[in-house]
Amino acid sequence: MRKPPQSNVTHAIVEQLGHAVVARSFGTKDSFPIEAELCKQFGVSRTVLREAVKMLTAKGLLRARPRQGTWVQEENHWNLLDPDVLRWLMERKFSLQLLAEFTEIRLAIEPMAAMIAATKATPASIAQIRNGIHRMKMAEQGDDDPLESDIAFHVAILHATGNRFYSQLEDVVDAALRISIAFTNRYKGVALADIKAHTKVLDHIEAGQPKRAHAAMTAIIEEVMELIGQARKKSPQ
Amino acid sequence: MRKPPQSNVTHAIVEQLGHAVVARSFGTKDSFPIEAELCKQFGVSRTVLREAVKMLTAKGLLRARPRQGTWVQEENHWNLLDPDVLRWLMERKFSLQLLAEFTEIRLAIEPMAAMIAATKATPASIAQIRNGIHRMKMAEQGDDDPLESDIAFHVAILHATGNRFYSQLEDVVDAALRISIAFTNRYKGVALADIKAHTKVLDHIEAGQPKRAHAAMTAIIEEVMELIGQARKKSPQ
DNA sequence: GCCGCGTAATTAATCATACAAATACAAACG
DNA sequence: CGTTTGTATTTGTATGATTAATTACGCGGC
Numbered sequence: 001m002r003k004p005p006q007s008n009v010t011h012a013i014v015e016q017l018g019h020a021v022v023a024r025s026f027g028t029k030d031s032f033p034i035e036a037e038l039c040k041q042f043g044v045s046r047t048v049l050r051e052a053v054k055m056l057t058a059k060g061l062l063r064a065r066p067r068q069g070t071w072v073q074e075e076n077h078w079n080l081l082d083p084d085v086l087r088w089l090m091e092r093k094f095s096l097q098l099l100a101e102f103t104e105i106r107l108a109i110e111p112m113a114a115m116i117a118a119t120k121a122t123p124a125s126i127a128q129i130r131n132g133i134h135r136m137k138m139a140e141q142g143d144d145d146p147l148e149s150d151i152a153f154h155v156a157i158l159h160a161t162g163n164r165f166y167s168q169l170e171d172v173v174d175a176a177l178r179i180s181i182a183f184t185n186r187y188k189g190v191a192l193a194d195i196k197a198h199t200k201v202l203d204h205i206e207a208g209q210p211k212r213a214h215a216a217m218t219a220i221i222e223e224v225m226e227l228i229g230q231a232r233k234k235s236p237q
Numbered sequence: 238m239r240k241p242p243q244s245n246v247t248h249a250i251v252e253q254l255g256h257a258v259v260a261r262s263f264g265t266k267d268s269f270p271i272e273a274e275l276c277k278q279f280g281v282s283r284t285v286l287r288e289a290v291k292m293l294t295a296k297g298l299l300r301a302r303p304r305q306g307t308w309v310q311e312e313n314h315w316n317l318l319d320p321d322v323l324r325w326l327m328e329r330k331f332s333l334q335l336l337a338e339f340t341e342i343r344l345a346i347e348p349m350a351a352m353i354a355a356t357k358a359t360p361a362s363i364a365q366i367r368n369g370i371h372r373m374k375m376a377e378q379g380d381d382d383p384l385e386s387d388i389a390f391h392v393a394i395l396h397a398t399g400n401r402f403y404s405q406l407e408d409v410v411d412a413a414l415r416i417s418i419a420f421t422n423r424y425k426g427v428a429l430a431d432i433k434a435h436t437k438v439l440d441h442i443e444a445g446q447p448k449r450a451h452a453a454m455t456a457i458i459e460e461v462m463e464l465i466g467q468a469r470k471k472s473p474q
Numbered sequence: 475g476c477c478g479c480g481t482a483a484t485t486a487a488t489c490a491t492a493c494a495a496a497t498a499c500a501a502a503c504g
Numbered sequence: 505c506g507t508t509t510g511t512a513t514t515t516g517t518a519t520g521a522t523t524a525a526t527t528a529c530g531c532g533g534c
Contacts (some may be wrong), residue, residue, distance in 0.1 A: 008487070034513090044488085044489090045488060045489045045490070046489085046490085046491095047487085047490090048487080048489085050288065050515090054247075054291050054295075056295075058291075058293075058295035058296055058321075059295055064515060066496040066513085066514055066516065067496055067498060067512090068496090068498080070515080079316070079405070080401055080405045081316075081319075081405055081406075082319065083316070084295075104398075108345045112345035163338045165317055165318070165341070168317045168318055169318075245515095246516080246517070247517085271484095281518090283519080284516085285516085285517060288516095303484085303485050303487065303525045304485050304526040305484095305526070305527080306484090307486080
């Protein structure tokens with residue numbers, strides 16, 4: 001994604017440990033290595049390791065207590081909506097199941113976002129949405145990236161709500177779209193039909209038609225849901 | 238909420254610093270104290286302070302770089318959906334604005350959750366929902382807590398989706414409901430009408446009627462939205 | 475005066491070590 | 505047999521020293 005690289009040692013450890021945790025590389029609860037063990041394993045000082053563990057604790061992945069040691073939290077404690085956790089999950093543990101759950105959330109958020117945008121969007125935020133569509137058109141002719149332009153469109157709508165919590169879900173949408181591409185090239189390339197469907201959403205938002213904007217966005221995402229459903233039938237995991 | 242107290246010094250600092258950050262107690266960007274300064278201020282060692290800062294960094298509230306120092310991130314970097322951040326915001330910086338934004342998110346999530354639950358709910362998860370309603374009835378007669386029982390109902394529906402991301406939004410709903418109570422006693426006590434409306438949702442879920450479940454839940458939350466709207470007219474912030 | 479370049483100063487990052495606190499477990503005691 | 509007390513283990517906290525990254529500054533060249 002678009003994060004500054006952060007070339008700290010600590011950060012590197014956080015990444016590795018984070019990946020390992022979501023990938024379930026640590027067997028049973030008590031098989032998680034003790035501090036000293038991990039230090040040796042990664043070749044870093046206790047300070048660095050502890051700070052890394054603290055960061056993962058802050059994201060709900062780990063828990064530590066004196067004398068009991070450190071262990072991986074139950075999955076329902078993970079902050080799934082944390083951008084890092086999201087990314088780790090998607091990089092390490094892709095599954096159609098996960099993608100389906102992602103999309104199910106989008107189905108709640110994005111249509112409602114479009115609906116809200118239809119009543120609250122400013123000229124500036126509408127311009128952002130339009131820019132996304134413009135990029136999709138460019139991408140169709142090979143002059144822009146199809147994935148990035150698609151993301152730009154969807155994210156612009158989240159921001160157009162003027163609601164911080166919707167904006168915050170940018171990363172979920174981002175991850176969901178990237179994951180979509182990862183599993184099937186069917187999504188690759190920008191079809192004219194896609195552009196048409198996306199333009200419809202913009203039109204309704206601009207016209208101040210909440211319900212129609214909602215419906216148009218729902219159509220887009222249900223299309224994705226459909227694709228996933230088909231894929232799962234072929235190779236049910 | 239229902240978290241183990243965590244009586245560490247580090248955790249205490251995280252709480253204090255977290256509160257201070259969301260309350261905007263640190264003026265301009267460069268007025269954030271340097272490490273040593275904060276250590277003296279809180280009377281803790283650098284170890285503790287650094288680990289606390291790391292945890293807040295993990296939640297997107299702070300950022301630190303050598304020679305530039307530590308500073309508060311722009312608000313759009315905050316992980317608003319992190320349970321801690323959410324709680325700090327709500328404890329320190331209550332506003333009708335914030336509550337409205339909360340509720341706007343609920344308006345997307347919960348009706349869709351009810352919809353999904355109507356097709357996917359298991360006997361066990363339906364029992365959970367029913368238990369929530371049961372508690373509301375008890376609360377009406379003073380035999381249970383009205384707020385907690387209400388929360389139990391809404392959270393049960395999120396879980397009934399079988400979707401981890403919906404489950405994860407438990408804290409948002411939790412916070413929203415608590416905040417609701419905080420600003421008006423209007424919400425206090427359980428009205429018979431409320432119980433009726435909530436029961437309707439359960440009935441539709443049990444009957445496997447997605448659209449009706451969706452509508453019933455929407456009605457409940459729009460009622461809340463209405464209340465907020467009225468309050469904002471009286472004292473527009 | 476202006477531009478590039480190395481150098482110094484500042485701040486967080488890392489390391490190493492020591493000691494404190496919490497708690498599970500077992501042994502001792504009633 | 506239950507209770508208490510001790511002890512070992514693991515994380516928590518403290519401190520000092522060192523390293524690395526980044527910016528600001530001054531120096532020299534033009």
